[in-house]
Amino acid sequence: MNEIKKYSNGDITIVWKPHVCSHSTKCWKGLVEVFDPFKRPWITPENSTTEKIINQVKQCPSGALSYLINDEER
Numbered sequence: 001m002n003e004i005k006k007y008s009n010g011d012i013t014i015v016w017k018p019h020v021c022s023h024s025t026k027c028w029k030g031l032v033e034v035f036d037p038f039k040r041p042w043i044t045p046e047n048s049t050t051e052k053i054i055n056q057v058k059q060c061p062s063g064a065l066s067y068l069i070n071d072e073e074r
């Protein structure tokens with residue numbers, strides 16, 4: 001089964017599908033305070049605003065990133 005990872009700051013939940021990620025580096029070049037591949041966990045939504053996270057998630061070229069607000073996938 002393909003793994004799905006979720007990272008929440010209590011407001012927004014970032015959903016990451018590792019098997020879909022093309023490692024384009026776009027997310028961590030755009031918002032390294034949230035997406036840092038050298039840290040564990042590598043996604044820390046508490047380090048930025050919901051608005052910035054949404055903007056960055058939308059730029060993921062592979063569709064590996066999405067987000068949930070009130071448990072609804074966007």
Ligand code: SF4
Nearest residue numbers: 021022024025027060
């Ligand atoms: S932007 Fe998307 S495809 Fe690129 S590294 Fe991040 S999660 Fe993976």
